[in-house]
Amino acid sequence: MLRLRFHGRGGQGAKVASRVLGTAAFYEGYYAQDFPLYGAERRGAPIAAFTRISKEPIMERGVIAEPDIVIVIDETLLDDPLAHPLTGLKEGGVVFINTTHSPAEAKLKYKVTAQAVTLDITKIGLEMLGLPVLSTLAGGVASKIAGLGEDALRKAVEKEASEIITDRGLVLKNVEAARYCFHAVQPIEMKTGEVVHKGSPVIDVPFETAVISSPAINTTGNTPLRKTGNWRVFKPVWNYDICTKCMTCVARCPDGCIAVNEDGFPYTDYDNCKGCMICAEECPVKAIERVREVHAW
Amino acid sequence: MTKEMLTGNAAAAWGVRLAEVDYIPAYPITPQTEIIETLAKWISAGVLDARFVTVDSEHSMITAAGAASATGVRVFTATSSQGLLYGFEMLYAVAGWRVPLVMVNVSRGLSAPITLEPDHNDILAARDSGFLQIHCETCQEVLDSILMAYRLAEDERVLLPVFVNMDGFHLSFTREPVEIPDLEKAKMFLPAYQPRHAFFKASQPMAQGVAVIGGPAYSYFKYQMHLASIKALEVYNEASKEFGKIFGRSHNTIEGYMIDDAEYILVMINSFSTLGKAAIKEARAKDIKAGLLKLRLLRPFPESDIVKAIKGAKAAAVVDQNISVGKGGILHSEIAGAICNQKDKPLLLSFIGGLGGKNISPQEFEFIIDCMVKAADTGEIPAPRLLYTETEWKEMDRLKKMAGKL
Numbered sequence: 001m002l003r004l005r006f007h008g009r010g011g012q013g014a015k016v017a018s019r020v021l022g023t024a025a026f027y028e029g030y031y032a033q034d035f036p037l038y039g040a041e042r043r044g045a046p047i048a049a050f051t052r053i054s055k056e057p058i059m060e061r062g063v064i065a066e067p068d069i070v071i072v073i074d075e076t077l078l079d080d081p082l083a084h085p086l087t088g089l090k091e092g093g094v095v096f097i098n099t100t101h102s103p104a105e106a107k108l109k110y111k112v113t114a115q116a117v118t119l120d121i122t123k124i125g126l127e128m129l130g131l132p133v134l135s136t137l138a139g140g141v142a143s144k145i146a147g148l149g150e151d152a153l154r155k156a157v158e159k160e161a162s163e164i165i166t167d168r169g170l171v172l173k174n175v176e177a178a179r180y181c182f183h184a185v186q187p188i189e190m191k192t193g194e195v196v197h198k199g200s201p202v203i204d205v206p207f208e209t210a211v212i213s214s215p216a217i218n219t220t221g222n223t224p225l226r227k228t229g230n231w232r233v234f235k236p237v238w239n240y241d242i243c244t245k246c247m248t249c250v251a252r253c254p255d256g257c258i259a260v261n262e263d264g265f266p267y268t269d270y271d272n273c274k275g276c277m278i279c280a281e282e283c284p285v286k287a288i289e290r291v292r293e294v295h296a297w
Numbered sequence: 298m299t300k301e302m303l304t305g306n307a308a309a310a311w312g313v314r315l316a317e318v319d320y321i322p323a324y325p326i327t328p329q330t331e332i333i334e335t336l337a338k339w340i341s342a343g344v345l346d347a348r349f350v351t352v353d354s355e356h357s358m359i360t361a362a363g364a365a366s367a368t369g370v371r372v373f374t375a376t377s378s379q380g381l382l383y384g385f386e387m388l389y390a391v392a393g394w395r396v397p398l399v400m401v402n403v404s405r406g407l408s409a410p411i412t413l414e415p416d417h418n419d420i421l422a423a424r425d426s427g428f429l430q431i432h433c434e435t436c437q438e439v440l441d442s443i444l445m446a447y448r449l450a451e452d453e454r455v456l457l458p459v460f461v462n463m464d465g466f467h468l469s470f471t472r473e474p475v476e477i478p479d480l481e482k483a484k485m486f487l488p489a490y491q492p493r494h495a496f497f498k499a500s501q502p503m504a505q506g507v508a509v510i511g512g513p514a515y516s517y518f519k520y521q522m523h524l525a526s527i528k529a530l531e532v533y534n535e536a537s538k539e540f541g542k543i544f545g546r547s548h549n550t551i552e553g554y555m556i557d558d559a560e561y562i563l564v565m566i567n568s569f570s571t572l573g574k575a576a577i578k579e580a581r582a583k584d585i586k587a588g589l590l591k592l593r594l595l596r597p598f599p600e601s602d603i604v605k606a607i608k609g610a611k612a613a614a615v616v617d618q619n620i621s622v623g624k625g626g627i628l629h630s631e632i633a634g635a636i637c638n639q640k641d642k643p644l645l646l647s648f649i650g651g652l653g654g655k656n657i658s659p660q661e662f663e664f665i666i667d668c669m670v671k672a673a674d675t676g677e678i679p680a681p682r683l684l685y686t687e688t689e690w691k692e693m694d695r696l697k698k699m700a701g702k703l
Contacts, residue, residue: 022302203685
């Protein structure tokens with residue numbers, strides 16, 4: 001059985017990517033299963049999705065702890081203590097990272113020991129779809145690494161994209177983008193074995209009083225420690241020559257990231273600005289530029 | 298017939314579509330919402346001819362479902378977890394009205410602490426309501442069970458509402474290949490509903506769901522519900538046979554996996570049964586005669602089928618994905634009740650696992666089977682046990698430290 005795990009942020013397309021792969025495998029006559037895992041739905045939060053592909057009926061459910069292939073749709077998750085995308089990746093397995101780095105650079109930067117494949121699919125998405133939505137592109141990459149055929153991929157993208165997109169032209173663009181990514185990735189040999197269960201022993205759970213065992217948190221909040229700036233694909237950059245200090249951007253920022261400097265000009269907190277670009281949309285004099293950003297930090 | 302990758306939720310929606318339901322009162326809740334979203338989309342696209350009504354709560358939703366069913370139309374609704382509990386009062390009411398609606402519950406652990414992943418305390422809280430309960434392991438079972446549920450509910454020997462249960466996330470959001478039957482075949486199995494006891498017609502006034510004062514009348518109505526539920530066992534078996542004839546696959550009250558010669562039996566329910574079956578396969582590879590008994594129909598309780606299935610085994614272990622706080626596993630008690638007067642009964646062990654969707658690892662299943670083998674060898678039955686691993690305990694310790702508890 002081949003087990004794939006996708007890591008992305010809510011809204012990027014990890015779930016649909018896992019479905020494109022599942023459907024492609026199903027069209028090729030395999031048993032397939034796909035499954036997303038996210039908590040309370042939130043755009044930008046780390047999510048994972050899973051696809052199992054097998055010649056035999058699949059007798060597993062739920063999360064994949066030991067994947068053969070990991071698809072990282074957002075490379076900033078590699079530094080995220082909650083997402084930890086590389087956990088459990090099998091020896092001889094493959095990790096794909098959506099990045100501008102080469103495989104060698106990515107391996108060094110993120111301390112990857114597995115075989116690495118890289119491609120800047122965000123750039124491809126922006127060029128071919130006009131959007132940083134990466135579901136079908138990641139599906140194309142995953143299909144190639146999983147050894148599936150182009151025909152099954154094309155049919156799968158058409159089916160899955162049609163479920164969520166009404167614009168026929170955009171569906172076809174997704175098919176093209178997925179095929180482009182499929183061809184941009186070299187075939188790669190997987191050297192993983194079957195799962196060896198390194199399970200942990202069952203223990204007796206001892207009694208603890210409600211002082212400890214009630215679901216209450218005694219420590220003060222740590223939300224400020226969690227920076228959200230690395231969610232960005234674009235960052236807003238102000239041109240103070242045009243800015244009229246009208247404060248529309250300050251009022252419209254949904255995260256309260258925009259403040260005013262000593263000269264009365266707005267500026268944003270890049271540690272936490274998620275790059276939604278509502279400020280640029282709303283600016284009446286178009287003084288805010290969208291700048292593509294890679295590796296925010 | 299087509300075969301497609303469907304989630305449990307989409308499979309449920311397909312079952313409803315093929316049942317040609319008339320009325321759907323709806324209120325959203327994770328992880329059920331995809332069902333009503335899919336139905337709403339189909340109604341809007343004109344491929345499903347039904348009335349869709351959004352209401353202000355699950356309490357109103359179940360009331361609307363019961364009331365609509367009492368007018369003689371085919372009704373579907375769905376909820377999960379907190380929503381089921383919020384509408385709880387009306388479960389008993391509509392069951393008492395003897396209206397044959399079908400409701401999907403997508404199992405999710407109950408608050409507090411609030412969570413999203415599955416266990417069965419929600420649906421088992423509704424165990425005594427009068428609703429029949431069908432529990433599903435696969436997405437195919439979800440679709441098929443909805444058709445079977447209407448057959449069962451609308452049969453004049455039954456006339457009780459039916460729950461179809463599936464696990465949140467592990468089934469509701471999991472896609473696997475599902476056969477979608479043709480509408481003609483679905484109609485052969487499930488003809489249009491012809492109500493004879495509950496309908497509203499201007500020419501024939503009636504009062505439904507009346508009040509009674511006095512125990513004899515109350516006892517009469519309650520006990521008749523019970524007799525109808527027991528009758529549903531026979532109706533279920535008939536429906537299951539006919540389903541098999543029409544669709545070429547059938548779903549009995551229980552399912553045995555490698556159980557015929559099994560000496561050690563896991564008793565499970567819903568989607569985690571798949572994991573149990575994998576563990577049985579592994580045990581067989583090590584020459585341990587293990588098998589699995591999956592419960593599908595929980596109400597009415599198929600007692601004689603269960604007794605027959607586990608009779609002669611050395612030990613059986615019930616894996617409860619629920620906890621009756623202060624007692625333990627609910628299904629363990631039910632199975633114990635079923636076998637207590639039997640002569641050739643297995644030793645019965647109790648495990649609680651998968652609460653809030655916690656994984657049950659192959660090693661934990663090995664542990665259970667090992668406990669059964671030891672119990673059979675020594676005659677000593679271990680205390681009921683929560684399945685929890687050392688790694689999980691260490692992670693919990695880390696979280697407790699982070700929360701300032703240690």
